[in-house]
Amino acid sequence: MVLSYAPAPESRAVVDIDSSYGLFIDGEFTDAASGSAFKSVNPATEEVLADIAEAGPDDVDRAVAAARRAYDRVWSRMSGRDRGKYLYRIARIIQERARELAVLESIDNGKPIRESRDVDVPLVAAHFFYYAGWADKLPYAGFGVDPRPHGVAGQVIPWNFPLLMLAWKIAPALAAGNTVVLKPAETTPLTALLFAQICQQADLPPGVVNIVTGAGETGRLLVEHPGVDKVAFTGSTEVGKAIARAVAGTDKKVTLELGGKAANIVFDDAPLDQAVEGIVNGIFFNQGHVCCAGSRLLVQESVYDDVLARLKRRLGTLRVGDPLDKNTDIGAINSSEQLQRIRTLSDVGEAEGAERWSPACDLPDRGYWFPPTVFTGVTQAHRIAREEIFGPVLSVLTFRTPAEAVEKANNTPYGLSAGVWTDKGSRILWMSNQLKAGVVWANTFNKFDPTSPFGGYKESGYGREGGRHGLEAYLAH
Incomplete structure (x- = not known):
């Protein structure tokens, strides 16, 4: 007996997709200096969703400078307790806007709404809640009695879990006292840009989170920027090797989460x-x-x-x-x-x-x-x-x-x-x-929890994300 299922589509009405998006720098959306843009496409229908600004060298400079100002003047001086309040606020807004985020993720990425609704978005909120709790407890994390943030973190994430990878990167970085410049994948930028709006809604100080959109060249500019103290990358082993070569001989701290063949x-x-x-x-x-x-x-x-x-x-x-x-x-x-x-x-x-x-x-x-x-x-x-x-x-x-x-x-x-x-x-x-x-x-597979570390050996990269271990990459000790 074969069961047939009547269509049960989730409404797109919960999401408003603008015709174009700028870069998110210093708390505001702004055009790319060159005016360059690329298109984000719905992989299920091939419809163009929006024009996305493509960040060039001047834009990456502006974003890193904004992150540095925010780090020096505000974020590194703020108590862990107060940083945690912002992370809690972001987590609650993610929960409040969960349906909107899930629908947008499925439109932009192609993954089933059942997964984005029941797995991705709840885990995103859970990561922010989890690291909010760590923000005022860093001396007890096991990384020295006086752990300090690195400064500006440059983060590059892939297209397979756009919002979840953002949470894996941004939540521990902010909890540890770093500021962030993040580049989402060029095929899936929309939920990162919606997250930028959530940062505004949470009244996060300008420059603490900056989002620059673009393809591989934008990522390279960010990784190699002299104003970036910490690099975090999730993606292919090939690109991970290129990043390791690019930062060799510098003082930058690096974590790489790369490919697998489990x-x-x-x-x-x-x-x-x-x-x-x-x-x-x-x-x-x-x-x-x-x-x-x-x-x-x-x-x-x-x-x-x-x-x-x-x-x-x-x-x-x-x-x-x-x-x-x-x-x-x-x-x-x-x-x-x-x-x-x-x-x-x-x-x-x-x-x-x-x-x-x-x-x-x-x-x-x-x-x-x-x-x-x-x-x-x-x-x-x-x-x-x-x-x-x-x-x-x-x-x-x-x-x-x-x-x-x-x-x-x-x-x-x-x-x-x-x-x-x-x-x-x-x-x-x-x-x-x-x-x-x-x-x-x-006796299970693909089970994730914000309290549990994740990462690989050999050509799957180095460093851990998630759990107490995920803080170590963002702390100098």
Whole structure:
């Protein structure tokens, strides 16, 4: 029996999208010095949403200067208790405007409204609440009795979780007493610009948060600016390496949260229905646009056929389509460029001999779409098992023993996350110690909490975000 769902679209009326947006510098929206602009596009429909100002060298100079003034004159002199009040105020406004933020995120990014409403925006508010609580307790964080902020933080965030990555960066920076210049991704700037309005609504002192929009060149100008004391970046390993080279030999502090190719490991004693849900959540959540996605499924040979059959049956129930429909499980791919990369690497997987399968699903005529896809017959030499696809594509491998599972899981240049599915607590602990990954989930996947640190090893970057550990990057001690 196949259930059909009537459309249940979320109204766009809650969101007002302006035809154009300027840069947010020193508490005000302002035009780019050059007058350059680019377009933000709805990936589900390809409609142009707004013209966005493109920041150049003069604009980045102005933003960094505004952040420095705010740091020297106001923010670094303010008590932690008073800084915390601003963070609490921002958190409450985010909660009050949660529906507006969720709808705008889904329009600009392509992710299902169910995810932006139930996962992203609540976590954004939670991060601001959490770090608001730390603002007056920094001497007790374990980083010295007199921890001090670095000064001006230059932050560059990706397009997969635009608002959540903003919260991960801005909340701890402000709590620690730094001021911020943030560059959102060029394909998803709208919620960052709405956050700028929230800063105004919260009466945050001008210059404490500045937002400069643009593409890679704008990010490079920010990272390399001599007035920036701390650099935080989330994005591709390739760009992360370029940033590390650019800041080498300077006094800048750097944290990098980069790519991943996580192993999701299912043992024969795992609760298989629960594991299948975890597999689906691990790779198809947010269209697979997740750096810690469980894109490599390692299944013990004795349950391989059973797991694969259950997984295919479950994928047949996933609904692909309108991100604003509350029934949608998989939304639009964020951009035409990302869609092309997913297609290219999937074609390579087939050409190298892996077997490709997708459930029957109708894709919309307009927009950027890719069906949930599973590859079997995958070896560790396949590119689809080694390279980050960043899309709804799962590679399935097998193993016989726990030692083999560890060896295959660790056979990657990345080290961001992993998942273990088993009934044995002792095996979970043993596997967690063996796996070279910053986060290991046990009998779950993609669970986040503002109190818990997140970050990777090897080519997945260095530094931690979230939790008490997330303060360390923003404090000199």
